[in-house]
Amino acid sequence: xxxxxxxxxxxxxxxxxxxxxxxxxxxxxxxxxxxxxxxxxxxxxxxxxxxxxxxxxxxxxxxxxxxxxxxxxxxxxxxxxxxxxxxxxxxxxxxxxxxxxxxxxxxxxxxxxxxxxxxxxxxxxxxxxxxxxxxxxxxxxxxxxxxxxxxxxxxxxxxxxxxxxxxxxxxxxxxxxxxxxxxxxxxxxxxxxxxxxxxxxxxxxxxxxxxxxxxxxxxxxxxxxxxxxxxxxxxxxxxxxxxxxxxxxxxxxxxxxxxxxxxxxxxxxxxxxxxx
Numbered sequence: 001x002x003x004x005x006x007x008x009x010x011x012x013x014x015x016x017x018x019x020x021x022x023x024x025x026x027x028x029x030x031x032x033x034x035x036x037x038x039x040x041x042x043x044x045x046x047x048x049x050x051x052x053x054x055x056x057x058x059x060x061x062x063x064x065x066x067x068x069x070x071x072x073x074x075x076x077x078x079x080x081x082x083x084x085x086x087x088x089x090x091x092x093x094x095x096x097x098x099x100x101x102x103x104x105x106x107x108x109x110x111x112x113x114x115x116x117x118x119x120x121x122x123x124x125x126x127x128x129x130x131x132x133x134x135x136x137x138x139x140x141x142x143x144x145x146x147x148x149x150x151x152x153x154x155x156x157x158x159x160x161x162x163x164x165x166x167x168x169x170x171x172x173x174x175x176x177x178x179x180x181x182x183x184x185x186x187x188x189x190x191x192x193x194x195x196x197x198x199x200x201x202x203x204x205x206x207x208x209x210x211x212x213x214x215x216x217x218x219x220x221x222x223x224x225x226x227x228x229x230x231x232x233x234x235x236x237x238x239x240x241x242x243x244x245x246x247x248x249x250x251x252x253x254x255x256x257x258x259x260x261x262x263x264x265x266x267x268x269x270x271x272x273x274x275x276x
Contacts, residue, residue, distance in 0.1 A: 013067060018268045032058060033057065033058055033216075034058060034059055034093070034216030035093055035216055036056050036089075036091070036092040036096055037056070038054050038089055039090070040052070040054070040079055040088035040089035041086060041240075042072075044087055048240050049076050050086075051078050052088075053241070053242055055088075055236070055242065055245075057184070057218055059083075060131050060214075060216070061232050061233065062210050062233075062252055064227045064235070065220045065234075065235055066222070066224075066235065066236050067238055067246050068238070068264075070238075071082075071237040071239065071240070073220050073222075074188065077218070080093075080218070081106075081109065081111055082106060092105075094108045094183040094184065107136070108180065109182055109183070110180055112173040112174060112176065112177040112186075112187055113259065114189050114192040118161050119171070120144040123161070124148070124153055124157050124158070124161060127161055128212065129141070129171075131156055134181060135180040148253065151172070151175045152171070155176060156172075167194055167198035170270060171215055181213065183214065183215055184215070185210075186220070187206065187217060187219045188220045189222065191221070202227060203229065203230050206219075222228060224248075224259065224260040227260060228249060234247075234248045243265075
């Protein structure tokens with residue numbers, strides 16, 4: 001028998017590894033992790049939306065958090081952001097506990113998502129300045145001007161965000177997400193609805209940011225081509241649990257699949273079997 005198999009047995013995820021196959025060591029030293037999630041769970045009316053999830057994001061790493069709709073991705077991100085209170089478990093950001101050092105943890109964090117647009121009645125410059133002030137930046141005006149240049153937003157500085165194209169709005173949202181030079185950047189489907197050229201530009205900017213800055217990135221997407229191109233490592237969530245973890249370029253082959261998309265489809269299917 002070669003490769004690995006995964007199947008559902010009476011509602012329980014079972015991961016089996018064939019003899020002769022050995023998992024690569026994807027562990028990150030706790031003292032060098034930007035994000036550490038330990039035993040995170042969220043229960044709604046007796047149902048676990050997230051069930052004992054644990055993982056880390058390292059410095060300069062882009063980690064893809066994958067899974068079908070309802071797998072628990074957005075709930076996990078909401079708990080990391082402190083928007084939802086976990087039923088169990090802990091979140092540590094840049095060495096700061098979200099429970100005991102909430103302010104310090106969140107001032108090191110930023111976020112953007114297609115479903116969380118910036119106020120459309122404010123101009124690009126006004127939006128960036130508001131968030132610079134919310135983060136308490138001492139040189140807010142200088143930081144805003146820098147980001148307007150870096151994201152090619154100077155022609156739109158006095159344009160209201162509500163009339164910008166999808167690609168332009170995404171650039172503004174990413175500029176906002178980098179306003180505080182975050183140690184942890186959370187990106188929930190950042191290129192959704194973008195045309196291929198705009199999506200490629202956004203991916204390039206984020207990849208460059210992760211390489212140059214002392215930052216870890218947690219990225220969710222349903223675009224498996226994008227994930228393979230951008231992410232250093234991926235986690236597959238299913239029914240609130242981490243089902244798979246590994247390098248997006250090699251993980252499909254470990255389970256007998258040609259592409260990450262094929263693997264995603266197999267993970268999303270129930271009853272689940274990844275062994276042909």
